[in-house]
Amino acid sequence: MNDDNLLVALVLVFAPLSLLAVGGGGSLLGDIQQQVVVHYGWMTAQEFQEAFAISRVSPGPGILIVTLIGWQVAGLPGAVLSTLAIVVPSSVLIYALAHVWHSGRRTRWQKALTRGLAPIAAGLIIASVFRLLAYPGAHPVAWLVAAGVGIVAFRSRVSQILLLAVGTVIFVGALLLLAAAGAPDLGRP
Amino acid sequence: MTEADPAVLDSEPPPPPPSLLQLFLAFSKISLVSFGGGVTALMYREFVVARRWVAEGDFMSGLALAQAMPGVNVTNLAIWLGSQLRGPAGAVVACLGALVPAALLIIGVGALLHELAETPLGASALAGVAAAALGLTLAMGLRTAKFALIDRTSLAVFAVALVGAAVFGSIVLLVAILAPVSIVLAYRNTPDE
Numbered sequence: 001m002n003d004d005n006l007l008v009a010l011v012l013v014f015a016p017l018s019l020l021a022v023g024g025g026g027s028l029l030g031d032i033q034q035q036v037v038v039h040y041g042w043m044t045a046q047e048f049q050e051a052f053a054i055s056r057v058s059p060g061p062g063i064l065i066v067t068l069i070g071w072q073v074a075g076l077p078g079a080v081l082s083t084l085a086i087v088v089p090s091s092v093l094i095y096a097l098a099h100v101w102h103s104g105r106r107t108r109w110q111k112a113l114t115r116g117l118a119p120i121a122a123g124l125i126i127a128s129v130f131r132l133l134a135y136p137g138a139h140p141v142a143w144l145v146a147a148g149v150g151i152v153a154f155r156s157r158v159s160q161i162l163l164l165a166v167g168t169v170i171f172v173g174a175l176l177l178l179a180a181a182g183a184p185d186l187g188r189p
Numbered sequence: 190m191t192e193a194d195p196a197v198l199d200s201e202p203p204p205p206p207p208s209l210l211q212l213f214l215a216f217s218k219i220s221l222v223s224f225g226g227g228v229t230a231l232m233y234r235e236f237v238v239a240r241r242w243v244a245e246g247d248f249m250s251g252l253a254l255a256q257a258m259p260g261v262n263v264t265n266l267a268i269w270l271g272s273q274l275r276g277p278a279g280a281v282v283a284c285l286g287a288l289v290p291a292a293l294l295i296i297g298v299g300a301l302l303h304e305l306a307e308t309p310l311g312a313s314a315l316a317g318v319a320a321a322a323l324g325l326t327l328a329m330g331l332r333t334a335k336f337a338l339i340d341r342t343s344l345a346v347f348a349v350a351l352v353g354a355a356v357f358g359s360i361v362l363l364v365a366i367l368a369p370v371s372i373v374l375a376y377r378n379t380p381d382e
């Protein structure tokens with residue numbers, strides 16, 4: 001793929017997703033991984049996982065994983081165009097609606113919009129977690145850490161930064177212990 | 190959200206609308222100090238309580254719009270609030286504030302951590318961050334499900350979205366079909382007051 005085609009492909013991947021980001025960027029992660037890793041092969045599954053981790057420790061909206069992907073795939077033009085592609089369509093929609101969406105009591109259609117999209121958002125977010133954990137080469141310990149952190153974060157108000165740190169330490173510790181105990185490296189089939 | 194005493198807020202005249210630079214900086218700040226959840230409460234404190242750019246009722250209405258519509262909540266709210274305060278230029282500037290500094294930062298952090306990933310320990314640390322962060326994403330999904338699953342219709346829509354996205358990966362066709370159907374069904378199930 002030459003450079004121009006690559007930039008066009010990045011925009012064509014991210015622009016439609018912009019309008020499908022119900023419940024925020026978390027809904028899109030599984031689809032983005034599918035396109036970037038499986039369909040186009042721009043990154044390996046492990047590089048994608050790395051980009052996801054970086055997007056979670058760097059401040060700012062999580063959707064900036066798209067900026068990082070664009071940067072790694074096609075440099076500065078890739079980063080700029082990918083970011084614009086994921087932000088502009090939904091922003092135009094919001095801008096258009098900002099003037100008809102009046103404050104005060106909410107109409108039946110406004111309630112239906114929220115109520116109709118919420119179960120889709122929930123399904124997409126949970127499916128994204130499944131797809132990001134199910135990539136070839138993922139370590140089984142990752143499933144346990146994700147499930148543990150998920151349950152604690154859902155049921156308590158423990159700080160997210162603390163959970164992220166503790167989860168990471170447990171994951172690395174478990175891998176070191178398994179290696180010391182001579183267990184086969186399950187992460188690299 | 191308990192700091193604001195509405196009686197005190199209402200008794201003072203509202204401050205003049207912010208300049209474009211103030212809008213840019215305010216959304217840069219929100220974006221850069223936000224981490225995972227909690228950004229909504231942060232924006233409430235910043236825009237309703239501290240700066241008093243918007244009344245509480247208007248903020249809640251804009252927030253409902255930002256959360257209901259597709260897109261990132263922070264940029265959606267930036268577009269809405271920016272356009273309320275300073276028109277089209279305000280919308281663009283507020284959105285750029287939420288994105289540009291954080292985008293530059295993520296490229297820098299990415300370059301640093303990419304080096305780290307070359308070492309075995311660094312690679313497993315990043316894999317650990319990804320696993321733990323997926324746990325946080327899972328919790329967000331569970332919270333959304335708890336809010337969303339209120340009847341058989343929403344449960345069925347949830348199941349189709351979950352299984353379809355988990356099996357196929359691509360969501361374009363799935364959401365393009367499911368979203369209008371679900372909104373119409375929700376409309377029929379919403380009492381007309």
